[in-house]
Amino acid sequence: MQVPAPFEYRRATSVEDAIGLLGELGSSARVVAGGHSLLPMMKLRLATPDRLVDINDLHGELGYVRVEPGEVRIGALTRHRELLESDELAAVHPVFRDAERVIADPVVRNRGTIGGSLCQADPAEDLSAVCTAVDATCVIRSAGGTREVPMADFYRGPFETAVGDGELLIEVRVPRRPRGSSAYEKVERRAGDWAVAASAAALWLDDDGRIADVRVGLSAVGPNTTAIEGIADALRGREPSEEAYAQAGAIAAERCNPVADLRGSVEYKRHLADELTRRALRRAVARCRGEG
Amino acid sequence: MTTLGTRPLDSFADNDQKPVGYGRMLRKEDPRFVRGLGHYCDDIQLPGMLHMAILRSPFAHARIVSIDTSRALAHPKVKAVVTGADLAEKGLAWMPTLSNDVQAVLATDKVRFQGQEVAIVVAEDRYSARDGLELIDVQYDPLPPVVDVRHALDPDAPVIRDDLEGKADNHCFDWETGDAAATQAVFDRAEVVVSQDIVYPRVHPAPMETCGCVADYDRVSGKLTLWTTSQAPHAHRTLYALVAGLPEHKIRVVSPDIGGGFGNKVPIYPGYVCAIVASLVLHKPVKWMEDRSENLISTGFARDYLMRGEIAATRDGKILAVRTNVLADHGAFNGTAAPVKYPAGFFGVFTGSYDLEAAYCHMTAVYTNKAPGGVAYACSFRITEAVYLVERMVDVLARELDMDPAELRLRNLIRPEQFPYTTKTGWVYDSGEYERALRLSMETAGYEDLRKEQAERRARGELMGIGLSFFTEAVGAGPRKDMDILGLGMADGCELTVHPTGKAVVRLSVQTQGQGHETTFAQIVAEELGIPPADIEVVHGDTDQTPFGLGTYGSRSTPVSGAAAAMVARKVRDKARIIASGMLEVSVADLEWEKGAFQVKGDPTRSVTIQDVAMRAYGAGDLPEGVEGGLQAEVCYNPENLTYPFGAYICVVDVDPGTGAVKVRKFVAIDDCGTRINEMIIEGQVHGGLTDGVGMALMEMIAFDEDGNCLSASLMDYLIPTALEVPDWQTGHTVTPSPHHPIGAKGIGESATVGSPPAVVNAIVDALAPFGIRHADMPLTPSRVWDAMQGHPLPPV
Numbered sequence A: 001m002q003v004p005a006p007f008e009y010r011r012a013t014s015v016e017d018a019i020g021l022l023g024e025l026g027s028s029a030r031v032v033a034g035g036h037s038l039l040p041m042m043k044l045r046l047a048t049p050d051r052l053v054d055i056n057d058l059h060g061e062l063g064y065v066r067v068e069p070g071e072v073r074i075g076a077l078t079r080h081r082e083l084l085e086s087d088e089l090a091a092v093h094p095v096f097r098d099a100e101r102v103i104a105d106p107v108v109r110n111r112g113t114i115g116g117s118l119c120q121a122d123p124a125e126d127l128s129a130v131c132t133a134v135d136a137t138c139v140i141r142s143a144g145g146t147r148e149v150p151m152a153d154f155y156r157g158p159f160e161t162a163v164g165d166g167e168l169l170i171e172v173r174v175p176r177r178p179r180g181s182s183a184y185e186k187v188e189r190r191a192g193d194w195a196v197a198a199s200a201a202a203l204w205l206d207d208d209g210r211i212a213d214v215r216v217g218l219s220a221v222g223p224n225t226t227a228i229e230g231i232a233d234a235l236r237g238r239e240p241s242e243e244a245y246a247q248a249g250a251i252a253a254e255r256c257n258p259v260a261d262l263r264g265s266v267e268y269k270r271h272l273a274d275e276l277t278r279r280a281l282r283r284a285v286a287r288c289r290g291e292g
Numbered sequence B: 001m002t003t004l005g006t007r008p009l010d011s012f013a014d015n016d017q018k019p020v021g022y023g024r025m026l027r028k029e030d031p032r033f034v035r036g037l038g039h040y041c042d043d044i045q046l047p048g049m050l051h052m053a054i055l056r057s058p059f060a061h062a063r064i065v066s067i068d069t070s071r072a073l074a075h076p077k078v079k080a081v082v083t084g085a086d087l088a089e090k091g092l093a094w095m096p097t098l099s100n101d102v103q104a105v106l107a108t109d110k111v112r113f114q115g116q117e118v119a120i121v122v123a124e125d126r127y128s129a130r131d132g133l134e135l136i137d138v139q140y141d142p143l144p145p146v147v148d149v150r151h152a153l154d155p156d157a158p159v160i161r162d163d164l165e166g167k168a169d170n171h172c173f174d175w176e177t178g179d180a181a182a183t184q185a186v187f188d189r190a191e192v193v194v195s196q197d198i199v200y201p202r203v204h205p206a207p208m209e210t211c212g213c214v215a216d217y218d219r220v221s222g223k224l225t226l227w228t229t230s231q232a233p234h235a236h237r238t239l240y241a242l243v244a245g246l247p248e249h250k251i252r253v254v255s256p257d258i259g260g261g262f263g264n265k266v267p268i269y270p271g272y273v274c275a276i277v278a279s280l281v282l283h284k285p286v287k288w289m290e291d292r293s294e295n296l297i298s299t300g301f302a303r304d305y306l307m308r309g310e311i312a313a314t315r316d317g318k319i320l321a322v323r324t325n326v327l328a329d330h331g332a333f334n335g336t337a338a339p340v341k342y343p344a345g346f347f348g349v350f351t352g353s354y355d356l357e358a359a360y361c362h363m364t365a366v367y368t369n370k371a372p373g374g375v376a377y378a379c380s381f382r383i384t385e386a387v388y389l390v391e392r393m394v395d396v397l398a399r400e401l402d403m404d405p406a407e408l409r410l411r412n413l414i415r416p417e418q419f420p421y422t423t424k425t426g427w428v429y430d431s432g433e434y435e436r437a438l439r440l441s442m443e444t445a446g447y448e449d450l451r452k453e454q455a456e457r458r459a460r461g462e463l464m465g466i467g468l469s470f471f472t473e474a475v476g477a478g479p480r481k482d483m484d485i486l487g488l489g490m491a492d493g494c495e496l497t498v499h500p501t502g503k504a505v506v507r508l509s510v511q512t513q514g515q516g517h518e519t520t521f522a523q524i525v526a527e528e529l530g531i532p533p534a535d536i537e538v539v540h541g542d543t544d545q546t547p548f549g550l551g552t553y554g555s556r557s558t559p560v561s562g563a564a565a566a567m568v569a570r571k572v573r574d575k576a577r578i579i580a581s582g583m584l585e586v587s588v589a590d591l592e593w594e595k596g597a598f599q600v601k602g603d604p605t606r607s608v609t610i611q612d613v614a615m616r617a618y619g620a621g622d623l624p625e626g627v628e629g630g631l632q633a634e635v636c637y638n639p640e641n642l643t644y645p646f647g648a649y650i651c652v653v654d655v656d657p658g659t660g661a662v663k664v665r666k667f668v669a670i671d672d673c674g675t676r677i678n679e680m681i682i683e684g685q686v687h688g689g690l691t692d693g694v695g696m697a698l699m700e701m702i703a704f705d706e707d708g709n710c711l712s713a714s715l716m717d718y719l720i721p722t723a724l725e726v727p728d729w730q731t732g733h734t735v736t737p738s739p740h741h742p743i744g745a746k747g748i749g750e751s752a753t754v755g756s757p758p759a760v761v762n763a764i765v766d767a768l769a770p771f772g773i774r775h776a777d778m779p780l781t782p783s784r785v786w787d788a789m790q791g792h793p794l795p796p797v
């Protein structure tokens, strides 16, 4: 058994209470949500926070998926499993279910949360790319009030986010736009493993069936790949086609910055950025057309 | 994985199936395991028990300049801190390994691998012990490490083992087998010769339960009790006596329930010795349980062979000779667990299942700055490596000859009438009907149809592969004239007592780690005596309660201790027969044995059951002349030869051409382990071994960076397969009993681990045939498959 260093433990009773505790304890405190990123790091003594503020009792306040006419609101403490099982969410943004099927394993999914995933900001984490592709906004609250931060500004690089001391991520908002769909493609070495590479694509068609907009985010292929720029400009106004997907794939491969490790060579990961982007776009288009 | 829904119901035992002897039967031990009531080392709690943690080296190779333990000792809950220097004062800083090398218990001069034991902290609880480690200050002077085994013997390579008198290089040993000249002669005249470099990467047994112990020295009685995760409690006890100078009768080693061993729990680890020392010094029970990372980085690894294989054949597919040159990475200390005369284990069976004219192997083993070990990881002493080599080489040859790999194997398998068959490296295979097993596997898999389907898919650009392997195992070590571990012969004792009411207790020297001994051994005795298995208690794992023997590894339990159990039961039966003759007032020769009862020949109405005889053996009244009361016996079984299980496996894979991801679609395993005792247990062993093999083929490897840092220190980094990576296993069998084994049983524990990796790799390489690839090394992760498809398959070193 791996055992963490000593720490103090507080259990928040409400969002207000959590924010109060975080404000009081300052930078020595860390929030614990599902604990599936934080606790392993503590057991390996890679993280040694002095104090933990446990927010798991706030599931009533922060655990929800609400599909509204203009947007989808997801509470920060919504578990992976709840995202996976939400039919409503899958109907409007299928990329979430695609991704959740291949995030970790049931044990981790039962506890791990969307808030923890985004705040952890691991470059191999899946939901940052997904949320960026669907153009989500994060709602962050502190004693001073609430602010909304788009994903592009929320994710600041590996293990760094816009959430500061005394702040809590409380909600993720995903806009709904017509004639759009999305998909996620991931290669892993084994079920439950982190991605070798993954691609999230969201795509919207215009009335003529041409590409109105497209957003692609990649995972595990570099420090800043949650949004791949340039693909929308290259594809906008074009018919969805293999050529268009290939061009998007080529841009993805070029704009990523993978490193070689046991999961794969640089060449391979670049290849996957290309291949998986094509596959994700192909699937998103099929879904837009009601074929998927 | 097979689901209940898809399996024929008769393949299960139900609670009403209670064979008196061999047959399908639910495992006797499972009620406690499935309810979470197993009792493992870490479940042991003793009054006043302290906890130990180990400080490990962050460097692969470094000189220890100084160790300051004062801050750790100042921790209010820390009871003791011990360093290598402290142990050196007691002459305990070094200990022998299972291969007659020495290994540091706690480093004194240098650290030689990342994760090596440097100091221990003993504290009131596990958390404080771990906190204490943070308070020890060690000054290291880093040295260049030897990581790439291919450069270990370079003249300028840093010398790792400068502790050994006069050691000026990293050479560990050289070994050869077969006839070099005869083999060269065959290669010289052969029409076809192919060679291939093949790596079997370093892998880890990774048992679910990590290693650990509770050492309890009782200063009143002077007795040391050690509860420990050991596959070989008796061997461990004797070694503690020899090493630490403790009197052997004052040592009790107990292996409670063990959560998987796979060879990882054969060696004696520094942690055990340290816990014993701590208990001796502090007069308190001391518990040590390593964590997952410690298990992966410091305990016995397996494999790590770089092999150059060569095969010689005629154009029409007669295999003539196999030759190989092996570079073996033994890590910082040679901790291989193998019989003394076999430094490379039983790698000599690399001649496989084929009738050859010649064979030769030369091996060089070297030291590197990596963890020691080289244990049998479900490999029957390196047979995994040997079978992988020959089965890959046969496929390489098939490609060269443009011949179907099944056809090539059928043409070269040893024929039934050739048994007992002496291989060109001197192994005497006891029995086999190889062609029958291979044909059965082909029928079961629908081999012809699969090849047709493959052709169709290939035409569509899909990558489907079919891989075969045919293996011969050599298990049940071993005859004491040839085989010993550190001077201890490999014969196994067994004791059997039948109580007055006919219930029996059988005491074994082997120890189970999940294989179902409590069931199998009860069934063996039941078959011989006719006492129901439920009435037979199997006692094992406690040196105070069981006879001497060398433990469980190399699939030796059924071949050696299983034979002992049958023999001891027969000895009891012989005595029972004499008593029965007295009871029935006929001569012994007039009695017939019908399982469970003696009856007078020709008069079935006159009979006595074994239970009647047991009561009589202890009861009032005279016994026949010369017969002592009681009904018990003991034996020590010395195997005449190894046993040679075999099997034919077929694997079907699909490879995603865009990503290189491999899906194992189908797997057929035909096994022949001779007489089958409990089909369910056999199938369980096969399922586990096949899963293991898929893991090795697709994902498992202990990797290092160039500084010697272990990159596989957690189960997030060292992957083992899940139910989702394996197909619905299709198992089947043939039965070719071993002629010299008392019940004809050959052992099944490691067959599937040995046989499956080549089947999977052969299937993947077959799928990649359109890319002109002949070989790709494990682990075949998507990236490595894709690299191979691009024409540059890389060795995993």
Ligand SMILES: Cc1cc2nc3c(=O)[nH]c(=O)nc-3n(C[C@H](O)[C@H](O)[C@H](O)COP(=O)(O)OP(=O)(O)OC[C@H]3O[C@@H](n4cnc5c(N)ncnc54)[C@H](O)[C@@H]3O)c2cc1C
Binding pocket: A030, A031, A032, A033, A034, A035, A036, A037, A038, A039, A040, A076, A077, A102, A103, A104, A105, A108, A111, A112, A113, A114, A115, A116, A117, A118, A119, A120, A124, A125, A126, A127, A163, A167, A168, A169, A170, A192, A193, A194, A195, B716
């Ligand atoms: C075996 C295993 C496999 C995994 N595989 C994958 C995978 O394939 N893909 C993947 O994406 N992830 C994977 N994960 C990670 C998993 O998804 C984690 O659960 C997730 O990344 C973190 O969520 P959590 O709720 O557990 O966060 P925690 O571990 O509780 O917290 C993570 C970090 O976020 C902070 N935090 C949490 N919630 C908030 C909040 N509301 N406001 C501010 N800060 C907050 C914490 O302080 C901490 O720093 C895996 C984990 C494991 C253990």
